[in-house]
Amino acid sequence: MFKQLLLWLHISRSGKIARRYFVVNGFDGALTLLGMNVGFYLSGEDNLPVIISACLGASVALGVSGVSSAYISESAERERELRALEEAMVRDLSDSDHGRASRFAPLWIAGVNGMAPFVFGLLIIFPLWLAGKGVALPLGAVEMALATAMVILFFLGIVSGRIQGSFWLWSGLRTLTIALLTAIIIFLINP
Amino acid sequence: MATLKRMVLDVLKPRHPNIIDFATAIAELGQDYRVVVKVDEVDDRTESVMLSIEGENLDFEAIQQSIKALGGSLHSIDEIEAIATGSTETHRHEEPLS
Numbered sequence: 105m106f107k108q109l110l111l112w113l114h115i116s117r118s119g120k121i122a123r124r125y126f127v128v129n130g131f132d133g134a135l136t137l138l139g140m141n142v143g144f145y146l147s148g149e150d151n152l153p154v155i156i157s158a159c160l161g162a163s164v165a166l167g168v169s170g171v172s173s174a175y176i177s178e179s180a181e182r183e184r185e186l187r188a189l190e191e192a193m194v195r196d197l198s199d200s201d202h203g204r205a206s207r208f209a210p211l212w213i214a215g216v217n218g219m220a221p222f223v224f225g226l227l228i229i230f231p232l233w234l235a236g237k238g239v240a241l242p243l244g245a246v247e248m249a250l251a252t253a254m255v256i257l258f259f260l261g262i263v264s265g266r267i268q269g270s271f272w273l274w275s276g277l278r279t280l281t282i283a284l285l286t287a288i289i290i291f292l293i294n295p
Numbered sequence: 296m297a298t299l300k301r302m303v304l305d306v307l308k309p310r311h312p313n314i315i316d317f318a319t320a321i322a323e324l325g326q327d328y329r330v331v332v333k334v335d336e337v338d339d340r341t342e343s344v345m346l347s348i349e350g351e352n353l354d355f356e357a358i359q360q361s362i363k364a365l366g367g368s369l370h371s372i373d374e375i376e377a378i379a380t381g382s383t384e385t386h387r388h389e390e391p392l393s
Contacts, residue, residue, distance in 0.1 A: 111320075115311050115366075189309055192340040195368055202309060202366040 108201075109208070115201055116182065116209035125174060125217040127264050131279070133166045133221020134260065137228045138253035138283055142290045145246045152236040152245060156229055159249075163225025171218030178210035228253045250287075257283045296380045299353040303374035304346040308367035310337070314344060320365055324357050325350050345373070 113119045137159055144155050186206040190197050197203045228249050235245030243251065258276045265275025308317060314332040322330040328350040336343040348358065362369055 111312065111316070114316065117311070189340055189366070192338065193307065193309060193366065193368060197366055199363075200366040201312075201364055 111201060112205035112208045113212065116205040118178075118205075118209040118213050121178075121209075122213050122216040123267065125170075125213055126220045127260055127267070129166070129170045129174075129217045130220035130224050131257065131260050133163065133170075134224045134228065134253050134256045135283065135286060136162055136166060136221070137225050138250065138257070139286055139290055141228070141246050141249045141253065142287045143294075145250065146291060146294045150246075152232055155246065155249075156232050156236060159225065159229045159232065163222050163229065166225065167218045167222030169218075170221055171214045174217035175210050175214035178213045182206040182209050224256050227256060254280060254283055297377045298351070298380060299355060299375065299377050300351070301347070301349045301374070301376035302353060302355070302358075302372060304348075304358075304362075305335075305370040305373050306344050306346050306362055306367045307341055307370055308344060308362075308365065310340060310342055312365060314342075317344070317365055317367075318346075321346065321348060321358060321361055324354065324361055325352075327351050328353070343370075347374075 140159060140162060141155075143149075144158075149155060183206065186197060186202060189202060231241060231248035231252055232245050235241055235248070241248050257279045261276035261279030262272045264279070265272045268275065312320070314334060318330045318332045322328045328348055330349075331347040333345040333347070334342050335345055346362075359369055
Protein backbone atom coordinates (compact mmCIF):
# COMPACT_ATOMS: atom_id res chain seq x y z
CA MET A 105 0.00 0.00 0.00
CA PHE A 106 2.82 2.42 0.93
CA LYS A 107 4.61 1.56 -2.31
CA GLN A 108 1.40 2.23 -4.24
CA LEU A 109 1.04 5.64 -2.57
CA LEU A 110 4.64 6.49 -3.51
CA LEU A 111 3.93 5.48 -7.11
CA TRP A 112 0.84 7.73 -7.21
CA LEU A 113 2.85 10.61 -5.74
CA HIS A 114 5.52 10.00 -8.39
CA ILE A 115 3.07 9.74 -11.30
CA SER A 116 1.14 12.84 -10.25
CA ARG A 117 4.39 14.66 -9.35
CA SER A 118 2.52 15.90 -6.29
CA GLY A 119 5.45 15.46 -3.88
CA LYS A 120 7.10 18.68 -5.04
CA ILE A 121 3.79 20.54 -5.20
CA ALA A 122 2.86 19.45 -1.66
CA ARG A 123 6.30 20.54 -0.42
CA ARG A 124 5.80 23.97 -1.97
CA TYR A 125 2.30 24.24 -0.48
CA PHE A 126 3.69 23.19 2.91
CA VAL A 127 6.16 26.09 2.91
CA VAL A 128 3.82 28.68 1.39
CA ASN A 129 0.74 27.98 3.48
CA GLY A 130 2.78 27.18 6.59
CA PHE A 131 4.42 30.58 6.18
CA ASP A 132 0.97 32.20 5.79
CA GLY A 133 -0.25 30.54 8.97
CA ALA A 134 2.79 31.37 11.08
CA LEU A 135 2.90 34.97 9.84
CA THR A 136 -0.83 35.44 10.50
CA LEU A 137 -0.47 34.23 14.07
CA LEU A 138 2.66 36.32 14.52
CA GLY A 139 0.66 39.37 13.41
CA MET A 140 -2.20 38.54 15.79
CA ASN A 141 0.18 38.10 18.71
CA VAL A 142 1.99 41.36 17.89
CA GLY A 143 -1.44 42.99 17.98
CA PHE A 144 -2.22 41.41 21.38
CA TYR A 145 1.19 42.49 22.67
CA LEU A 146 0.83 46.10 21.53
CA SER A 147 -2.75 46.41 22.81
CA GLY A 148 -1.70 45.01 26.19
CA GLU A 149 -4.25 42.21 25.92
CA ASP A 150 -3.47 39.63 28.59
CA ASN A 151 -6.70 37.66 28.74
CA LEU A 152 -5.27 34.27 27.75
CA PRO A 153 -8.60 32.50 26.98
CA VAL A 154 -9.45 35.32 24.54
CA ILE A 155 -5.98 35.21 22.93
CA ILE A 156 -6.03 31.39 22.68
CA SER A 157 -9.57 31.35 21.21
CA ALA A 158 -8.68 34.01 18.63
CA CYS A 159 -5.47 32.19 17.61
CA LEU A 160 -7.21 28.81 17.53
CA GLY A 161 -10.05 30.23 15.43
CA ALA A 162 -7.55 31.71 12.97
CA SER A 163 -5.60 28.41 12.80
CA VAL A 164 -8.74 26.37 12.12
CA ALA A 165 -9.91 28.87 9.49
CA LEU A 166 -6.50 28.84 7.78
CA GLY A 167 -6.49 25.03 7.88
CA VAL A 168 -9.99 24.70 6.40
CA SER A 169 -9.22 27.37 3.82
CA GLY A 170 -6.00 25.53 2.90
CA VAL A 171 -7.76 22.17 2.49
CA SER A 172 -10.71 23.47 0.49
CA SER A 173 -8.84 25.88 -1.80
CA ALA A 174 -6.10 23.36 -2.64
CA TYR A 175 -8.62 20.55 -3.19
CA ILE A 176 -10.80 22.60 -5.53
CA SER A 177 -7.91 23.91 -7.62
CA GLU A 178 -5.88 20.67 -7.67
CA SER A 179 -8.80 18.36 -8.48
CA ALA A 180 -9.77 20.57 -11.43
CA GLU A 181 -6.16 20.63 -12.63
CA ARG A 182 -5.73 16.85 -12.23
CA GLU A 183 -9.00 16.13 -14.01
CA ARG A 184 -7.88 18.27 -16.95
CA GLU A 185 -4.48 16.54 -17.10
CA LEU A 186 -6.06 13.09 -16.98
CA ARG A 187 -8.47 13.96 -19.82
CA ALA A 188 -5.54 15.19 -21.94
CA LEU A 189 -3.58 11.98 -21.24
CA GLU A 190 -6.65 9.85 -22.04
CA GLU A 191 -6.92 11.63 -25.39
CA ALA A 192 -3.24 10.93 -26.10
CA MET A 193 -3.54 7.27 -25.04
CA VAL A 194 -6.94 6.81 -26.70
CA ARG A 195 -8.22 4.90 -23.68
CA ASP A 196 -10.04 5.40 -20.41
CA LEU A 197 -7.47 5.68 -17.60
CA SER A 198 -9.84 5.85 -14.63
CA ASP A 199 -8.96 2.28 -13.54
CA SER A 200 -5.20 2.78 -14.03
CA ASP A 201 -2.60 4.15 -11.62
CA HIS A 202 -2.96 7.48 -13.43
CA GLY A 203 -6.67 7.62 -12.64
CA ARG A 204 -6.05 6.66 -9.01
CA ALA A 205 -3.14 9.11 -8.75
CA SER A 206 -5.29 11.92 -10.14
CA ARG A 207 -7.89 11.22 -7.42
CA PHE A 208 -5.30 10.81 -4.66
CA ALA A 209 -3.11 13.84 -5.49
CA PRO A 210 -5.72 16.54 -4.67
CA LEU A 211 -6.46 14.85 -1.32
CA TRP A 212 -2.76 14.65 -0.42
CA ILE A 213 -1.96 18.22 -1.51
CA ALA A 214 -5.11 19.58 0.20
CA GLY A 215 -4.18 17.73 3.41
CA VAL A 216 -0.65 19.17 3.42
CA ASN A 217 -1.91 22.65 2.51
CA GLY A 218 -4.43 22.59 5.35
CA MET A 219 -2.32 20.86 7.97
CA ALA A 220 0.70 23.18 7.62
CA PRO A 221 -0.93 26.41 8.92
CA PHE A 222 -3.05 24.48 11.42
CA VAL A 223 -0.12 22.60 12.98
CA PHE A 224 2.14 25.68 13.02
CA GLY A 225 -0.76 27.61 14.55
CA LEU A 226 -1.09 25.00 17.31
CA LEU A 227 2.67 25.21 17.99
CA ILE A 228 2.41 29.00 18.39
CA ILE A 229 -0.62 28.60 20.66
CA PHE A 230 1.18 25.98 22.78
CA PRO A 231 3.10 28.46 25.03
CA LEU A 232 -0.14 30.43 25.53
CA TRP A 233 -1.88 27.23 26.58
CA LEU A 234 1.01 26.32 28.92
CA ALA A 235 0.83 29.77 30.54
CA GLY A 236 -2.93 29.34 30.89
CA LYS A 237 -2.28 26.06 32.76
CA GLY A 238 0.01 27.91 35.17
CA VAL A 239 3.32 26.62 33.77
CA ALA A 240 6.14 29.10 34.44
CA LEU A 241 7.71 30.36 31.18
CA PRO A 242 10.99 32.28 30.78
CA LEU A 243 9.08 35.12 29.04
CA GLY A 244 5.49 36.35 29.06
CA ALA A 245 2.93 34.12 27.30
CA VAL A 246 2.48 36.39 24.26
CA GLU A 247 6.24 37.00 24.01
CA MET A 248 6.78 33.22 24.04
CA ALA A 249 4.17 32.80 21.28
CA LEU A 250 5.96 35.51 19.29
CA ALA A 251 9.31 33.77 19.78
CA THR A 252 7.79 30.43 18.68
CA ALA A 253 6.37 32.08 15.55
CA MET A 254 9.81 33.55 14.77
CA VAL A 255 11.46 30.13 15.20
CA ILE A 256 8.86 28.51 12.89
CA LEU A 257 9.34 31.21 10.25
CA PHE A 258 13.12 30.76 10.50
CA PHE A 259 12.65 26.99 10.11
CA LEU A 260 10.42 27.50 7.03
CA GLY A 261 13.13 29.74 5.60
CA ILE A 262 15.65 26.93 6.08
CA VAL A 263 13.30 24.46 4.35
CA SER A 264 12.78 26.80 1.39
CA GLY A 265 16.54 27.39 1.25
CA ARG A 266 17.19 23.66 1.06
CA ILE A 267 14.64 23.33 -1.74
CA GLN A 268 16.28 26.25 -3.53
CA GLY A 269 19.77 24.88 -2.87
CA SER A 270 20.93 28.07 -1.18
CA PHE A 271 22.75 28.52 2.16
CA TRP A 272 20.31 27.63 4.94
CA LEU A 273 21.30 30.48 7.28
CA TRP A 274 20.66 33.22 4.72
CA SER A 275 17.29 31.82 3.69
CA GLY A 276 16.34 31.43 7.37
CA LEU A 277 17.39 35.00 8.08
CA ARG A 278 15.42 36.18 5.04
CA THR A 279 12.12 34.83 6.38
CA LEU A 280 13.01 36.10 9.84
CA THR A 281 13.52 39.57 8.33
CA ILE A 282 10.07 39.36 6.73
CA ALA A 283 8.63 38.45 10.14
CA LEU A 284 10.37 41.41 11.78
CA LEU A 285 9.21 43.76 9.02
CA THR A 286 5.65 42.53 9.54
CA ALA A 287 5.93 43.23 13.27
CA ILE A 288 7.35 46.72 12.58
CA ILE A 289 4.52 47.55 10.14
CA ILE A 290 1.92 46.46 12.71
CA PHE A 291 3.72 48.53 15.36
CA LEU A 292 3.75 51.60 13.09
CA ILE A 293 0.08 51.45 12.14
CA ASN A 294 -1.07 50.48 15.63
CA PRO A 295 -3.51 53.17 16.83
CA MET B 296 1.49 -27.96 -21.50
CA ALA B 297 3.86 -25.17 -22.57
CA THR B 298 5.36 -22.25 -20.73
CA LEU B 299 6.26 -18.83 -22.05
CA LYS B 300 9.97 -18.06 -21.84
CA ARG B 301 10.26 -14.80 -23.73
CA MET B 302 8.00 -12.18 -25.22
CA VAL B 303 8.46 -8.89 -27.03
CA LEU B 304 5.53 -6.48 -26.75
CA ASP B 305 4.83 -3.20 -28.50
CA VAL B 306 3.37 -0.89 -25.85
CA LEU B 307 2.14 2.69 -25.85
CA LYS B 308 2.58 4.19 -22.38
CA PRO B 309 2.29 7.60 -20.70
CA ARG B 310 5.69 9.29 -20.18
CA HIS B 311 5.16 9.01 -16.42
CA PRO B 312 6.06 6.66 -14.86
CA ASN B 313 9.38 6.63 -16.76
CA ILE B 314 10.81 3.44 -18.28
CA ILE B 315 12.86 2.67 -15.15
CA ASP B 316 9.72 2.50 -12.98
CA PHE B 317 7.83 0.80 -15.78
CA ALA B 318 10.47 -1.92 -16.24
CA THR B 319 10.82 -2.39 -12.48
CA ALA B 320 7.07 -2.81 -12.02
CA ILE B 321 6.94 -5.48 -14.74
CA ALA B 322 10.08 -7.23 -13.42
CA GLU B 323 8.53 -7.46 -9.94
CA LEU B 324 5.74 -9.67 -11.33
CA GLY B 325 8.05 -12.69 -11.23
CA GLN B 326 11.13 -13.70 -9.28
CA ASP B 327 13.26 -14.39 -12.34
CA TYR B 328 11.83 -11.87 -14.82
CA ARG B 329 14.40 -10.02 -16.89
CA VAL B 330 12.94 -6.95 -18.53
CA VAL B 331 14.36 -4.72 -21.25
CA VAL B 332 12.47 -1.61 -22.34
CA LYS B 333 13.53 0.22 -25.49
CA VAL B 334 11.93 3.54 -26.37
CA ASP B 335 10.93 3.68 -30.03
CA GLU B 336 9.12 6.99 -30.19
CA VAL B 337 8.54 9.86 -27.80
CA ASP B 338 5.51 12.13 -28.00
CA ASP B 339 4.33 15.05 -25.90
CA ARG B 340 2.59 12.89 -23.29
CA THR B 341 3.22 9.33 -24.45
CA GLU B 342 5.98 7.05 -25.66
CA SER B 343 6.02 3.85 -27.70
CA VAL B 344 8.25 1.19 -26.20
CA MET B 345 9.40 -2.30 -27.06
CA LEU B 346 9.04 -4.37 -23.92
CA SER B 347 11.12 -7.53 -23.88
CA ILE B 348 10.56 -9.96 -21.00
CA GLU B 349 12.36 -13.20 -20.25
CA GLY B 350 11.70 -15.71 -17.49
CA GLU B 351 11.15 -19.38 -16.73
CA ASN B 352 7.36 -19.11 -16.75
CA LEU B 353 5.97 -15.76 -17.88
CA ASP B 354 2.44 -14.90 -16.77
CA PHE B 355 1.02 -13.08 -19.78
CA GLU B 356 -2.26 -12.15 -18.04
CA ALA B 357 -0.42 -10.55 -15.10
CA ILE B 358 1.92 -8.70 -17.47
CA GLN B 359 -1.02 -7.40 -19.50
CA GLN B 360 -2.84 -6.30 -16.32
CA SER B 361 0.27 -4.54 -15.04
CA ILE B 362 0.75 -2.67 -18.33
CA LYS B 363 -2.89 -1.58 -18.14
CA ALA B 364 -2.60 -0.54 -14.49
CA LEU B 365 0.47 1.55 -15.34
CA GLY B 366 -1.63 3.40 -17.91
CA GLY B 367 -0.24 1.63 -20.98
CA SER B 368 -1.89 -0.02 -23.97
CA LEU B 369 -0.64 -3.24 -25.50
CA HIS B 370 -0.48 -2.63 -29.26
CA SER B 371 0.91 -5.91 -30.43
CA ILE B 372 2.70 -9.08 -29.39
CA ASP B 373 5.74 -8.96 -31.63
CA GLU B 374 7.60 -12.05 -30.49
CA ILE B 375 6.90 -15.06 -28.30
CA GLU B 376 9.09 -17.94 -27.21
CA ALA B 377 7.23 -20.89 -25.71
CA ILE B 378 8.60 -24.24 -24.60
CA ALA B 379 6.71 -27.44 -23.91
CA THR B 380 7.19 -28.62 -20.33
CA GLY B 381 9.67 -31.49 -20.23
CA SER B 382 10.84 -30.78 -23.74
CA THR B 383 13.68 -28.76 -25.18
CA GLU B 384 11.69 -27.77 -28.27
CA THR B 385 11.04 -24.07 -28.59
CA HIS B 386 8.12 -22.55 -30.53
CA ARG B 387 8.41 -19.05 -31.89
CA HIS B 388 5.41 -17.08 -32.94
CA GLU B 389 4.79 -13.54 -34.09
CA GLU B 390 1.35 -12.02 -33.97
CA PRO B 391 0.11 -8.46 -34.22
CA LEU B 392 -2.80 -7.79 -31.84
CA SER B 393 -4.98 -5.85 -34.23
